[in-house]
Amino acid sequence: MNLSVAEENYIKAIYKLQEGEQAVTTNALAYELETKPASVTDMAKKLKEKKLISYEKYQGITLSPEGRKTALQVVRRHRLWECFLVDKLSFSWEEVHELAEELEHVRSEKLISRLSDFLGNPVIDPHGDPIPDANGRMAKPRPQTSLDQANARRLVVTAVSDQSSALLAFLNAKSIKLGTQLEIIAHYEFDNSIEIKVKHQPAITISEQVAKNIMVRPL
Amino acid sequence: MNLSVAEENYIKAIYKLQEGEQAVTTNALAYELETKPASVTDMAKKLKEKKLISYEKYQGITLSPEGRKTALQVVRRHRLWECFLVDKLSFSWEEVHELAEELEHVRSEKLISRLSDFLGNPVIDPHGDPIPDANGRMAKPRPQTSLDQANARRLVVTAVSDQSSALLAFLNAKSIKLGTQLEIIAHYEFDNSIEIKVKHQPAITISEQVAKNIMVRPL
DNA sequence: GAAATTATTTAAGTTTGTCTAAATAATAAT
DNA sequence: ATTATTATTTAGACAAACTTAAATAATTTC
Ligand SMILES: [Mn+2]
Ligand SMILES: [Mn+2]
Ligand SMILES: [Mn+2]
Ligand SMILES: [Mn+2]
Numbered sequence: 482m483n484l485s486v487a488e489e490n491y492i493k494a495i496y497k498l499q500e501g502e503q504a505v506t507t508n509a510l511a512y513e514l515e516t517k518p519a520s521v522t523d524m525a526k527k528l529k530e531k532k533l534i535s536y537e538k539y540q541g542i543t544l545s546p547e548g549r550k551t552a553l554q555v556v557r558r559h560r561l562w563e564c565f566l567v568d569k570l571s572f573s574w575e576e577v578h579e580l581a582e583e584l585e586h587v588r589s590e591k592l593i594s595r596l597s598d599f600l601g602n603p604v605i606d607p608h609g610d611p612i613p614d615a616n617g618r619m620a621k622p623r624p625q626t627s628l629d630q631a632n633a634r635r636l637v638v639t640a641v642s643d644q645s646s647a648l649l650a651f652l653n654a655k656s657i658k659l660g661t662q663l664e665i666i667a668h669y670e671f672d673n674s675i676e677i678k679v680k681h682q683p684a685i686t687i688s689e690q691v692a693k694n695i696m697v698r699p700l
Numbered sequence: 701m702n703l704s705v706a707e708e709n710y711i712k713a714i715y716k717l718q719e720g721e722q723a724v725t726t727n728a729l730a731y732e733l734e735t736k737p738a739s740v741t742d743m744a745k746k747l748k749e750k751k752l753i754s755y756e757k758y759q760g761i762t763l764s765p766e767g768r769k770t771a772l773q774v775v776r777r778h779r780l781w782e783c784f785l786v787d788k789l790s791f792s793w794e795e796v797h798e799l800a801e802e803l804e805h806v807r808s809e810k811l812i813s814r815l816s817d818f819l820g821n822p823v824i825d826p827h828g829d830p831i832p833d834a835n836g837r838m839a840k841p842r843p844q845t846s847l848d849q850a851n852a853r854r855l856v857v858t859a860v861s862d863q864s865s866a867l868l869a870f871l872n873a874k875s876i877k878l879g880t881q882l883e884i885i886a887h888y889e890f891d892n893s894i895e896i897k898v899k900h901q902p903a904i905t906i907s908e909q910v911a912k913n914i915m916v917r918p919l
Numbered sequence: 920g921a922a923a924t925t926a927t928t929t930a931a932g933t934t935t936g937t938c939t940a941a942a943t944a945a946t947a948a949t
Numbered sequence: 950a951t952t953a954t955t956a957t958t959t960a961g962a963c964a965a966a967c968t969t970a971a972a973t974a975a976t977t978t979c
Contacts, residue, residue: 566811569818570811570814570815570818571814572810572814576810580806580808580811583805583806584803584806586802587799587802587803589799591795592785592789592799595789595790595791596789599788599789
């Protein structure tokens with residue numbers, strides 16, 4: 482099946498929003514893709530026609546098995562390019578998403594398998610997200626929670642769930658990256674902010690919003 | 701100026717066909733881009749509007765200075781990606797053109813300058829073509845002629861002017877690559893075929909058509 | 920130099936992916 | 950259980966990049 486760039490972007494966005502089982506809503510998809518609900522409805526009809534999604538009027542969208550396969554391929558390409566940009570071209574993690582958003586649409590299984598080999602077949606991308614293999618399988622992520630829900634005291638950063646350069650730049654400024662070990666000093670009930678300490682750094686207080694987007698597991 | 705993929709492809713094709721000074725013809729451009737003359741006329745109006753070409757009805761097309769600058773950027777991206785594919789991902793020279801045709805449209809000066817650094821700032825691509833630098837300047841190619849017009853006896857292959865995988869596969873089969881040294885054994889007037897010998901290889905006779913597309917300089 | 924051929928342009932229509940505005944369905948509030 | 954609000958779909962339009970068919974210009978040929 483030969484998909485356009487727009488179709489691939491829709492499929493990937495549906496995959497991203499579909500976490501678990503719940504159907505993806507027209508408005509949510511429009512917001513994610515920075516387009517209008519009317520456009521989403523149009524595209525939904527087309528993708529249903531191509532059997533990539535199941536869609537009934539007013540019932541939201543879910544990926545079909547084919548759609549899921551397609552999504553995983555696009556995600557694979559995206560994350561491998563991100564690895565390339567960070568590992569080989571020394572980009573920092575907040576710069577790569579945008580570029581990978583374009584590179585992911587160069588469709589060549591040979592290119593991607595060679596790129597993967599060249600990178601040493603990485604299994605997680607610069608943001609801690611797992612990279613599907615050529616068959617769409619990916620390492621089950623080790624159990625992790627967002628920092629605001631962690632109950633252990635000493636933690637290690639495993640991923641970031643928001644990949645806006647705004648968040649990533651903030652984390653850079655605070656020297657927090659994948660693998661960073663940190664310790665929870667205090668929870669402040671008033672605004673759910675959290676005081677944390679990274680070794681050799683002064684303790685800092687981060688907002689709930691930031692904490693929700695830092696994934697961690699107990700050390 | 702933000703150009704679409706189609707516009708970039710047109711500009712690059714015009715650059716390619718414009719060798720020297722003569723204006724590019726509607727039909728030639730349509731043929732090069734595998735589209736129809738009517739489409740070319742449409743696009744010509746648009747590119748003229750954007751001041752990338754000069755174009756008058758029935759008079760053909762030439763790049764404006766801006767257009768030339770744009771073309772050189774696209775060519776730079778194309779050739780750097782080709783280097784990447786061959787040098788880093790072990791593609792062979794006949795496989796890379798198609799992929800570079802897509803990769804070249806990812807527009808990021810930062811990406812390209814880092815890619816260039818990563819590759820050691822190469823100045824010729826896998827087909828022997830010069831790579832423009834960030835300012836559009838490229839090494840003046842050393843004097844070279846096509847094999848059918850060479851007058852010296854002992855020659856070295858410097859480039860191939862047709863980059864179809866058909867020609868490149870033929871050259872692979874005959875162990876001819878950039879830098880290959882060869883000797884002209886005979887010219888056959890009947891069909892302008894040429895007998896050549898590569899060291900450690902049996903002599904072979906190549907058609908005029910092949911000879912026209914192999915660029916050489918005297919050893 | 921008129922006729923034939925070839926090249927180019929125009930006109931009209933298609934596909935893809937958008938958009939706005941209006942209509943309708945679903946959900947929440949009172 | 951109406952009413953108000955929000956979500957979604959439909960209708961109609963638009964821009965980009967194509968196409969085919971017809972019209973016109975330029976070039977060759979005799
Ligand atoms: Mn994308
Ligand atoms: Mn990522
Ligand atoms: Mn291209
Ligand atoms: Mn090349």
